[in-house]
Amino acid sequence: MNKQLRKAVIAGNWKMNKTPSETTALINEIKPLVQDADCDVVVCVPYVDLQAALEATKGSNIKVGAENCHWEKSGAYTGEISTGMLREMGVDYVIIGHSERRTYFGETDATVQKRVRAALDAGMTVILCVGETLEQREQGITNEVVGIQTKIALGGVSKEELSRIIIAYEPVWAIGTGRTATSEQANEVNHAIRMIIADLYDSAAADAFVVQYGGSMNAGNAAELLAQPDVDGGLIGGASLKAPDFAEIVKAASK
Numbered sequence: 001m002n003k004q005l006r007k008a009v010i011a012g013n014w015k016m017n018k019t020p021s022e023t024t025a026l027i028n029e030i031k032p033l034v035q036d037a038d039c040d041v042v043v044c045v046p047y048v049d050l051q052a053a054l055e056a057t058k059g060s061n062i063k064v065g066a067e068n069c070h071w072e073k074s075g076a077y078t079g080e081i082s083t084g085m086l087r088e089m090g091v092d093y094v095i096i097g098h099s100e101r102r103t104y105f106g107e108t109d110a111t112v113q114k115r116v117r118a119a120l121d122a123g124m125t126v127i128l129c130v131g132e133t134l135e136q137r138e139q140g141i142t143n144e145v146v147g148i149q150t151k152i153a154l155g156g157v158s159k160e161e162l163s164r165i166i167i168a169y170e171p172v173w174a175i176g177t178g179r180t181a182t183s184e185q186a187n188e189v190n191h192a193i194r195m196i197i198a199d200l201y202d203s204a205a206a207d208a209f210v211v212q213y214g215g216s217m218n219a220g221n222a223a224e225l226l227a228q229p230d231v232d233g234g235l236i237g238g239a240s241l242k243a244p245d246f247a248e249i250v251k252a253a254s255k
Helices: 020-034 047-056 083-089 099-104 109-121 134-138 142-153 183-200 203-208 222-226 243-254
Strands: 009-013 040-044 062-066 093-096 125-130 165-169 211-213 233-236
Touching: 009 093, 009 165, 009 243, 020 040, 020 047, 020 062, 020 243, 040 093, 047 062, 047 083, 083 109, 093 109, 109 125, 109 142, 125 142, 134 142, 142 183, 165 183, 165 233, 183 203, 183 211, 183 222, 222 233, 222 243, 233 243
Parallel strands: 009 040, 009 233, 040 062, 062 093, 093 125, 125 165, 165 211, 211 233
Antiparallel strands: none
């Protein structure tokens, strides 16, 4: 992290876990542990848990996000949720393009771009996920893959709007596998993403831009990863479901 240039963001991605009552209990456990955090703290929860999360985080420093959104304002899209629905609830953040959405639910670079556009138009902050598969890493095309994903997703995004986008680099081979990119590997790709931002916008925009790491960051490896100059926080999966572990990551980001 470079705290002189940007503030770290630790966001929990709960995925398909926790009922509303369990959400209230977990957030109540997390709140006192992160109340003095010197970083932004976000919990991104399933749709049915959003109301419980919003209630439980009132008066705290924890912000609430959704795990996906649709690009249309309304229509015949059974099972989808619009940005307008999220905004009326009071949801500020949304994850877009997570590798599980790409792998299991047909998400493409084109639909990611449409969702990003819709979220920005609704005044939301986007956590945009990019990352390569193991095969692509072994082929030596990580930067090309991540570059294409980033450039397409940011199509039509103004420099002013860029302040409401966070990119989470999440190597697909490290999601839920227990495998983690080394701190050097994570920093290398995060730096490449920052250089893409500099090329698309300018160096000042790149310096201010938050790039998280999102591949199995946990309480044990967070400090080492966050010590890297271009790792500005984390998109946390399994560890975000355990209050002590999540708090330890927030603590590492606050140093």
